[in-house]
Amino acid sequence: MKFSEMKYQRPDLETVKRDMLRLIDEFEAATTPEAALDAVQDLNRLRMDFQTMFELAYIRNSVDTRDEFYKTEKAFFDEASPEIEALETRLRKALIASPHRRSLEERLGRQWFRLAEVQTRSFGDEIVEDMQKVNARVTDYNHLVASARIPFGGDTYNLSQMVKFTESTDRETRENAVRAMYGFFAEHGDAFDEIYDDLVRMRTAMAQKLGYENFVQMGYDRMSRTDYGPKETQAFREAIRKHIVPLAAEIREKQRERLGLSSLRIYDVSLWYRDGNAHPQGDPAFILANGRRMYQELSPETDAFFQYMLDHELMDLLSREGKRVGGYCTFIPNHKAPFIFANFNGTLGDVTVLTHEAGHAFQAYQSRDMKLPEYFFPTAEAAEIDSMSMEFFTWKWMPLFFQEEADKFFYTHLAERVVSVAYMAAVDEFQHAVYEHPEMTPAERKAKWRELERTYMHRGDEFYEGLPYLQEGGLWQRQLHIYNYPFYYIDYALAQVCALQYFLWMQDDPTKAWESYLRLCSLGGSRSFLELVGEAGLRSPFDESTLADVVPRIQDALAQLEARLPS
Structure with a gap:
């Protein structure tokens, strides 16, 4: 299925929560490793259903932060995700305490249980509301950065599009471009300070509620560093x-x-x-065509992977007004599909962001059949x-792009x-x-x-x-x-x-x-x-x-x- 054909439907949060609770109860009541494994597999299918909808909303909001529908859906997940994490934390606690843990570790791997231990330490029901507020402030930051409209040379650009001017051979152009870019940040400096003040204060409060001295170790645990x-x-x-x-x-x-x-x-x-x-000695179509040849020649595995990405519209690469800055790769579980998001701007980085994010996507493609959502990507x-x-x-293939x-x-x-x-x-x-x-x-x-x-x-x-x-x-x-x-x-x-x-x-x-x-x-x-x-x-x-x-x-x-x- 192509990305444009992937159907989005907001999850019914109460139904998801009810079904997760029922399956966690089944897991805790399981009298055999097989029954426990069945409950875990059902839980993971439910979690992947929810994550699939989250990713579709997240990507489509990134592609156009002005789209009111997906802006609203992103706000829904900002609120809903901490509630689901609360239930996932209950699952993790059940995993850690399970009498079938040894058997499950043999079948699913020890790493899932180690992740459960650090993730359980860094979450509690008492911080759900705090997490929702943190998510909202993070969204405020991203929307503020994406809102940049920078007048330059008779036209208007976003921050990603301005980068090429910072590489001009004319020093005055470079200086003016940098002044314009950071002029935006200076103009909104109080807002950036206020957002970060709120984030530091809220994250510190969450950590102390959970018994940490400060947010440092909680931050490490939330990064799943085992x-x-x-x-x-x-x-x-x-x-x-x-x-x-x-x-x-x-x-x-x-x-x-x-x-x-x-x-x-x-x-x-x-x-x-x-x-x-x-x-790059050509436009984005030139970069993609050479990328296709590069991955075709690199290995049979990369050949199959990149053709899959092209066939299924799993890359959004061009910088546009209203598009979030930066680049990332994510994974849409139910479609077993990596997705690459980037902002081409006519610089060397157009090629390196493609190879970089393709590295993430290739890894996810290679491990797309993993049984646990935690294993689609490593830490x-x-x-x-x-x-x-x-x-x-x-x-070896860079001469194709740079000649x-x-x-x-x-x-x-x-x-x-x-x-x-x-x-x-x-x-x-x-x-x-x-x-x-x-x-x-x-x-x-x-x-x-x-x-x-x-x-x-x-x-x-x-x-x-x-x-x-x-x-x-x-x-x-x-x-x-x-x-x-x-x-x-x-x-x-x-x-x-x-x-x-x-x-x-x-x-x-x-x-x-x-x-x-x-x-x-x-x-x-x-x-x-x-x-x-x-x-x-x-x-x-x-x-x-x-x-x-x-x-x-x-x-x-x-x-x-x-x-x-x-x-």
């Missing part, structure tokens, strides 16, 4: 400061020299070459290995992946500071962000010269994860270290690297993060020796790629 915690991520950030930050600074210095500037400003960092960045940091690694596995600018692409792509890790660590440390000190004022939060920018990205006062909103520390307000998905960002850095290992493995033994990746995707979410890393034959990012060994090889690869750049 084999590491704040202590491990702190050590990982320290390793990033030691090994990645110096290389990122070196990359930026070479960029400054290449551009012939006395110093880099915020409006310079998106331009890598004086004569312009690498760009976030493991899921990002699938997406970030696909970006590297498709390098004579392919060498520019290769260097920029790898360099950006390195410098992004430092930014990811800054975002993570920022969130720890905020939720460890929820009493921070907006000004104090911004001051903390500026401190972290100096630490991880060496951004001094001159970097934002003439842009007071950014000089005061407002840049983080554009990072939707901070509002939407607290503590979901170090995941990208953890995954990037694994993806860089795949990049190096491909140089040594591409066949073995691809076989490992296929196995990783096929496991879906049936293992924890560190178990998946081990199953794939990768090294743990939490081991400092991993970065110590990977970074010098990446530095060498960058030097070789830089030597190939046009003079």
Whole structure:
């Protein structure tokens, strides 16, 4: 069934709740493992019915945030989802306490029960109303960002469409574009502060109601992290400061020299070459046609996957007025269908977002027959290995998209992946500071962000010269994860270290690297993060020796790629 043909019908919430309660009672009363398994399977079918309708409403609201029908349906799920989670929490408690747990673990895997344990800790009936309010404020943030109408050069653009102007070879154009983009955030700065104030206050209150000291550990539990915690991520950030930050600074210095500037400003960092960045040498139809060829040639599995996505209208890629910013991949359970959402804007990112989100979608496609909805995707940091690694596995085909600018692409792509890790660590440390000190004022939060920018990205006062909103520390307000998905960002850095290992493995033994990746995707979410890393034959990012060994090889690869750049 094509996406446009997928029928949406709002679930009858009371019926869903009644049926879930009945099936949970059946599970708790089961006298044999078989009876317990039957109840679980019926419950999961019911949960997937609800999730299917949620995803259809979510996607269609993302595609056009102005559509009143799906705006209303998204609001319905903002209210309904916490009530369903309350029942899912009761199911998880029953799973943990079940006398048939050992037998069920053998059939369904231990990971479901580990997830149940951390998810049960982070939810209670007493926070349902708080969660509904949080969901509403998150929606307020997304709608505010999507509402941007930025006059520029005689036309009007949304934030995604403005990105291409920040890569102009004309410095004045770049500066004006950045001023216009962040002018929108500055204009609405009080609203962004107010939304985040509410979110921090409400999330902290929820955590304390559940017995947490603050929201930090609750945030980790809600991210379903079963084999590491704040202590491990702190050590990982320290390793990033030691090994990645110096290389990122070196990359930026070479960029400054290449551009012939006395110093880099915020409006310079998106331009890598004086004569312009690498760009796809065609329109979106050109990108899709070459994407089809790329996945056809990469492997039989990717060939079948991408044709399925095309045949079933499972990608919405063009930026339009009213469309939510960003990109994501999600999964529609009853149709066993991944869905890719993106905002093409004529930049290099059009290709990388396609390969990135296709990595998520390919993994979900490979594990679409999993018996548990929790296994369609792995936890976030493991899921990002699938997406970030696909970006590297498709390098061989980048000349199709970039033609004579392919060498520019290769260097920029790898360099950006390195410098992004430092930014990811800054975002993570920022969130720890905020939720460890929820009493921070907006000004104090911004001051903390500026401190972290100096630490991880060496951004001094001159970097934002003439842009007071950014000089005061407002840049983080554009990072939707901070509002939407607290503590979901170090995941990208953890995954990037694994993806860089795949990049190096491909140089040594591409066949073995691809076989490992296929196995990783096929496991879906049936293992924890560190178990998946081990199953794939990768090294743990939490081991400092991993970065110590990977970074010098990446530095060498960058030097070789830089030597190939046009003079």
